[in-house]
Amino acid sequence: MAALSSxxxxxxxxxxxxxxxxxxxxxxxxxxxxxxxxxxKFPGGLSEPGEDIGDTAVRExxxxxxxxxxxxxxxxxxxxxxxxGAFGKSDMYIIxxxxxxxxxxNFCQHECLRCEWMDLSDLVKTENTTPITxxxxxxxxxxxxxxxxxxxxxxxxxxxxxxGLFYKIYHKELPDxxxxxxxxx
Amino acid sequence: MAALSSxxxxxxxxxxxxxxxxxxxxxxxxxxxxxxxxxxKFPGGLSEPGEDIGDTAVRExxxxxxxxxxxxxxxxxxxxxxxxGAFGKSDMYIIxxxxxxxxxxNFCQHECLRCEWMDLSDLVKTENTTPITxxxxxxxxxxxxxxxxxxxxxxxxxxxxxxGLFYKIYHKELPDxxxxxxxxx
Numbered sequence: 001m002a003a004l005s006s007x008x009x010x011x012x013x014x015x016x017x018x019x020x021x022x023x024x025x026x027x028x029x030x031x032x033x034x035x036x037x038x039x040x041k042f043p044g045g046l047s048e049p050g051e052d053i054g055d056t057a058v059r060e061x062x063x064x065x066x067x068x069x070x071x072x073x074x075x076x077x078x079x080x081x082x083x084x085g086a087f088g089k090s091d092m093y094i095i096x097x098x099x100x101x102x103x104x105x106n107f108c109q110h111e112c113l114r115c116e117w118m119d120l121s122d123l124v125k126t127e128n129t130t131p132i133t134x135x136x137x138x139x140x141x142x143x144x145x146x147x148x149x150x151x152x153x154x155x156x157x158x159x160x161x162x163x164g165l166f167y168k169i170y171h172k173e174l175p176d177x178x179x180x181x182x183x184x185x
Numbered sequence: 186m187a188a189l190s191s192x193x194x195x196x197x198x199x200x201x202x203x204x205x206x207x208x209x210x211x212x213x214x215x216x217x218x219x220x221x222x223x224x225x226k227f228p229g230g231l232s233e234p235g236e237d238i239g240d241t242a243v244r245e246x247x248x249x250x251x252x253x254x255x256x257x258x259x260x261x262x263x264x265x266x267x268x269x270g271a272f273g274k275s276d277m278y279i280i281x282x283x284x285x286x287x288x289x290x291n292f293c294q295h296e297c298l299r300c301e302w303m304d305l306s307d308l309v310k311t312e313n314t315t316p317i318t319x320x321x322x323x324x325x326x327x328x329x330x331x332x333x334x335x336x337x338x339x340x341x342x343x344x345x346x347x348x349g350l351f352y353k354i355y356h357k358e359l360p361d362x363x364x365x366x367x368x369x370x
Contacts, residue, residue, distance in 0.1 A: 165267060172324070
C-alpha cells in the first residue's frame with residue numbers, strides 16, 4: 001500500500017481489477033489473499049492527494065502485484081461510515097476495471113500471503129472471500145459474458161466553466177446520438 | 186445549502202435530480218438558475234459528516250427547492266482537483282436520481298434566482314447551462330426514453346466482515362441469475 005501523508009484523501013480507496021483481454025480463458029483476475037483473515041480480495045489502497053481515481057488503481061496494482069495496467073472504467077462505489085482506518089471520516093471505496101500490460105506477478109509480501117491470476121468463476125464460487133469481492137466477481141462475470149458496456153462507467157474530461165480547469169466525469173456510456181443531439185431531434 | 190462544519194466531507198457534493206414518474210410529460214426536472222452566472226443547474230450541496238449519499242441529495246433538494254423526494258439511483262461521479270470551495274482537497278461530486286413526493290416549489294432565494302420544473306428536452310438544448318448539466322440532461326433523456334436501467338447504479342447494503350457493520354454499495358443492477366449463481370452455473 002502506498003505511503004499516506006496527512007493530506008491524503010481518506011475517502012478514496014481504490015480497488016484494482018484487471019482484465020486480461022488477450023487471453024480467451026477466464027484467468028484474468030489478480031486476487032490477493034488477505035494476511036489475517038485468509039480471504040481473497042482485490043489489490044487496492046489509499047489515493048495520494050490530487051491523484052485521479054484511475055491513477056490510484058494502476059499505481060496500487062503495480063505496487064502490490066508488480067502488474068502494469070491501464071484504467072478502463074469505474075465499476076462501483078462503496079460508502080462506509082465508521083470504517084476502521086479511515087481517520088475518523090466516512091470511507092469512499094471506488095472499484096475500477098483495468099487492462100494489464102504485463103502478466104508476471106511480483107507481489108508485496110508485506111501485504112499478502114498469496115497472489116495469483118484466478119479464474120473468475122472460481123472466485124464466484126469460493127467461500128474464502130468478502131461479500132464485496134464476491135459481488136464484484138459476479139458483476140465482472142456478467143460484464144465478461146454479456147459485454148463490459150453493461151457494467152462500465154466510462155471516463156471523460158469536461159471543462160469547469162468558472163475556473164478554466166478540467167475535471168473527469170464517470171457515467172454509463174452515452175450513445176453518440178445523445179452526445180450530439182441539439183434537443184430538436 | 187446546508188451549514189457546513191469543519192468535520193464535513195468536502196469531497197461529497199451531491200446533485201439532486203428528480204423524476205416525476207406519475208406524469209407522462211417531461212416536466213420532471215428541477216433546475217436552479219445560478220445567481221452570478223445566469224446558468225441553469227441542478228440543486229445540490231455538501232454532505233454532513235456520516236451522511237449517506239442519497240440522504241444528502243434528498244436533504245439538499247428539500248432545502249433548496251421545497252420538494253420532498255426519495256433516492257432512486259446514483260448516476261455519475263465527477264472528480265475535480267483544485268476545486269474552489271473544496272477546502273484545499275479534491276472534490277468528489279456525486280449525481281443522484283430522485284423521485285419526488287411533492288411538486289410545489291418553494292425555493293431558497295439566497296441561493297438562486299429562479300427555480301422551475303423544466304422540460305428535459307429544453308434543458309438539453311439550452312445554452313445557458315454548464316457542460317456537466319448538459320451532459321447529465323442528455324444522460325437522463327437517454328434513460329427516460331430507453332429505460333433508466335441503462336443509466337442507473339442501484340444501491341444495496343452488504344455486511345462488512347471485519348467490523349460487523351454494514352455499508353452501501355452502488356453498481357449497475359446485476360441480473361438475479363448472477364446474484365444467486367454458485368459458480369457452477
